[in-house]
Amino acid sequence: MEDRSQTRRDFMKMMSMGAMAALSLGSLSCTRAQVEAFLQKHFREMTEAEKKEAIRRLEETYFRKYGKKFHISTQPADTAVLWGYGLDLSRCIGCRRCVYACVKENNQSRSNPQLQWIRVVRLKDGSLINLENTEHYYNPEKVPEPGFQYMPVQCQHCENPPCVRVCPVHATWKEPDGIVVVDYNWCIGCRYCMAACPYKGRVFNWGQPNIPPEELNTEVHYLGNRPRMKNVVEKCTFCIQRVRNGRYPACVEACPTGARKFGNLLDPDSEIRYIIENKRVFRLKEDLNTEPKFYYFFSA
Ligand code: SF4
Numbered sequence: 001m002e003d004r005s006q007t008r009r010d011f012m013k014m015m016s017m018g019a020m021a022a023l024s025l026g027s028l029s030c031t032r033a034q035v036e037a038f039l040q041k042h043f044r045e046m047t048e049a050e051k052k053e054a055i056r057r058l059e060e061t062y063f064r065k066y067g068k069k070f071h072i073s074t075q076p077a078d079t080a081v082l083w084g085y086g087l088d089l090s091r092c093i094g095c096r097r098c099v100y101a102c103v104k105e106n107n108q109s110r111s112n113p114q115l116q117w118i119r120v121v122r123l124k125d126g127s128l129i130n131l132e133n134t135e136h137y138y139n140p141e142k143v144p145e146p147g148f149q150y151m152p153v154q155c156q157h158c159e160n161p162p163c164v165r166v167c168p169v170h171a172t173w174k175e176p177d178g179i180v181v182v183d184y185n186w187c188i189g190c191r192y193c194m195a196a197c198p199y200k201g202r203v204f205n206w207g208q209p210n211i212p213p214e215e216l217n218t219e220v221h222y223l224g225n226r227p228r229m230k231n232v233v234e235k236c237t238f239c240i241q242r243v244r245n246g247r248y249p250a251c252v253e254a255c256p257t258g259a260r261k262f263g264n265l266l267d268p269d270s271e272i273r274y275i276i277e278n279k280r281v282f283r284l285k286e287d288l289n290t291e292p293k294f295y296y297f298f299s300a
């Protein structure tokens with residue numbers, strides 16, 4: 001797939017230098033698909049017909065690049081839903097099955113480096129309040145290790161997300177169902193959002209992402225797990241491609257201990273509401289007023 005972030009950034013550089021005259025298609029020597037993708041509007045401003053055309057173009061591009069037929073959904077949010085996540089710290093054993101399930105489901109780059117959207121941090125028993133002194137490069141033979149606790153951290157889908165506020169081109173925003181998304185075609189790779197996120201919830205593609213062809217997940221959402229390009233920022237989307245289709249996120253399904261819970265915060269009968277109403281829950285860095293929709297609790 002063409003490196004569109006680079007193209008858009010080059011374009012912005014030219015604009016700032018007042019060099020619009022240089023923007024002749026001949027001088028940029030782009031393919032037709034590159035030019036059309038470059039001129040594509042912001043996803044949020046596209047009409048249904050424009051979205052259809054952009055999806056057709058992307059599916060063609062992916063087919064050319066990967067030799068596989070992708071199905072790219074643009075399914076919008078259900079306004080009767082506000083997604084929330086629960087994590088039972090008394091059950092997490094630090095096995096990181098969630099991490100690898102997420103990598104696979106969401107077409108994250110596999111090597112040099114492998115991009116991961118979930119960090120499972122290890123803490124000494126009793127040091128939960130000291131989050132700055134955690135480590136996530138632990139590598140024991142067996143988990144759980146005596147004397148340690150584990151805390152998975154990923155995008156917290158803040159109600160008041162600092163990452164969204166700082167994006168100079170509005171490439172990231174909060175959807176009506178609470179999922180914070182990124183339009184990779186619109187991202188210019190400035191990484192302001194990464195600096196603004198207090199949870200290290202975002203990662204950057206320094207290199208061209210690589211995925212073994214046989215491991216590609218071809219069921220994708222435009223705002224979720226479709227293959228990304230070099231120089232864009234990505235993050236957990238609560239598996240938008242799954243949850244808007246009535247499925248659980250991949251990490252919830254993969255967790256062998258049932259530590260991960262997920263549901264509709266607007267549904268008074270949901271498990272997530274039960275947890276919030278009946279357990280002692282806490283959220284990370286509450287003092288920052290980001291209002292995460294990610295709730296940690298201890299069931300035991
Ligand atoms: S956790 Fe970080 S990336 Fe996620 S919404 Fe909050 S500020 Fe944005």
Ligand code: SF4
Nearest residue numbers: 102236238239249251
């Ligand atoms: S909800 Fe989906 S995208 Fe988010 S961490 Fe879990 S598997 Fe990854």
